[in-house]
Amino acid sequence: MLHVRVASPASHTGQLVETLSALPGVQNLVVLASAARRPEGDAVVFDVRDGAANPVFATLRELDLDREGAIAVHRVDATLDSGAGPAKRSWSEARGSLFQLLLNVVLLIGVGAAGLRAQRAIWRRAPRSGGAT
Secondary structure, three states, rough: OEEEEEOOHHHHHHHHEEEEEEEOEEEEEEEEEHHHHHHHHEEEEHHHHHHHHHHHHHHHHHHOOHHOOEEEEEEOOOOOOOOOHHHHHHHHHHHHHHHHHHHHHHHHHHHHHOOOOOOOHHEEEEEOOOOOO
């Protein structure tokens, strides 16, 4: 989890908050109007899951907040929450995880079947010893 603090010019804050609200992985979004002093503007504070950070940082750059505002990012080592975090993840993440699971299962079945065929071919070629004494 990352904790992000942004000093946003007032002219950018509306679009920033609207975009952040729609991005998966953004939590605890707080806007403090006119609270930032250097640079002047609004203070926007939020948390973002590690796996969802790239689109958030891209949004901050698209709004030129890396030049016109100020951005601070801190890693959060521990959080206390209700444990519902995984349930709040987006459907795109769930679809990606399901696809990865299905791919793994198909590959394991394929490798297992190939291994059994190879074993069968080896046993067919092996000379059989006679059992008569």
